[in-house]
Amino acid sequence: MTIHSLYIYDRHCACVYYQDWHRTRRPKPAADGGLLPGVCATMSASASAAEAASSNALAAAFGSPRNSLLSSSSGVVVAEARSPLLPTLAPSAPVAPQQPGITSTGLPFDEEAKLVYGVIISLRNMVKKLSGKDEQFTAYRTSAYRLHLFETASGYKFVMLSDPGADSLRFVMRQIYVGPFLDYVVRNPLVSMDSKEHGIDNEYFRMAVDRMVRGLSVFS
Known part of the structure; x- marks a missing residue:
């Protein structure tokens, strides 16, 4: 079992952070202007x-x-x-x-990020309509991967893709939120929150997330 990637979306539906570890098929760099600066250096045009x-x-x-x-x-x-x-x-x-x-997947990264967000919103709305407001969409599984979702009260959505056999990783994303995210992003006066012009460009946050994920028993 392993962890493939992590996406973070803000309440404006924009992907503000991306990081991957075990991906054998990576997307192409985003089209010029299709990705906020600071989201991921390797995926920017x-x-x-x-x-x-x-x-x-x-x-x-x-x-x-x-x-x-x-x-x-x-x-x-x-x-x-x-x-x-x-x-x-x-x-x-x-x-x-x-x-x-x-x-390469043959798909630009900005298009992939939109597809991931679209899947999350569609399944979340479907769960609410079928099961009521008390039910929450937290994960779904395919033969190739498992998607995990953790949403904060401020509207940030943490999405993690893992091996289909992995257990729930909501606790991992919650630890990322209450730990590195609050320390290096929310409490950092140099990081503009709810910005439509820039992603989470903070190397300390990126290194802290990488260290936390690599330390998990599911990571291999």
Whole structure:
């Protein structure tokens, strides 16, 4: 069993935070202007363009399109270089950098975030209509994953995707809320709450969430 990803939505229906751990199919970077700044650096269009420019600069500096130094979100550094003893060989076509074992879903991240939020709202409304106001939608399971939902009184929605065999993770999201979220986001005067212009751009919060999730017994 394992944990795949975490989304946080504010009361304006916007995704203000994203972090993933075990995803073999990652979405494409969001379209320009489709994602709030600070939500996730690896999923923003500007970060993708900056990474591509950096790779091109490195290739030009070393004189070969196959010389590249790429850093992934997992901290793994991949280097590839052609032998200087073969300068007369025609350079092969450049290959798009990709972390081993990671494929693309073919869906931009901003569209994926909207789909996840839409599923949550639809199922929550259905549960309320079928079971009454006292019932709450907290999770659903498919053959590929399980979605967990924790909603705060202020309207923030914490959504976590895990292995389908995992137990309820509402307590984990609640601990993230009462711990790192309150400490580094709510009580931080430098973080603008209920902002429609910026996501949760706080590295201390991101590191605290990562440390908390990796310390769980379900994480593997």
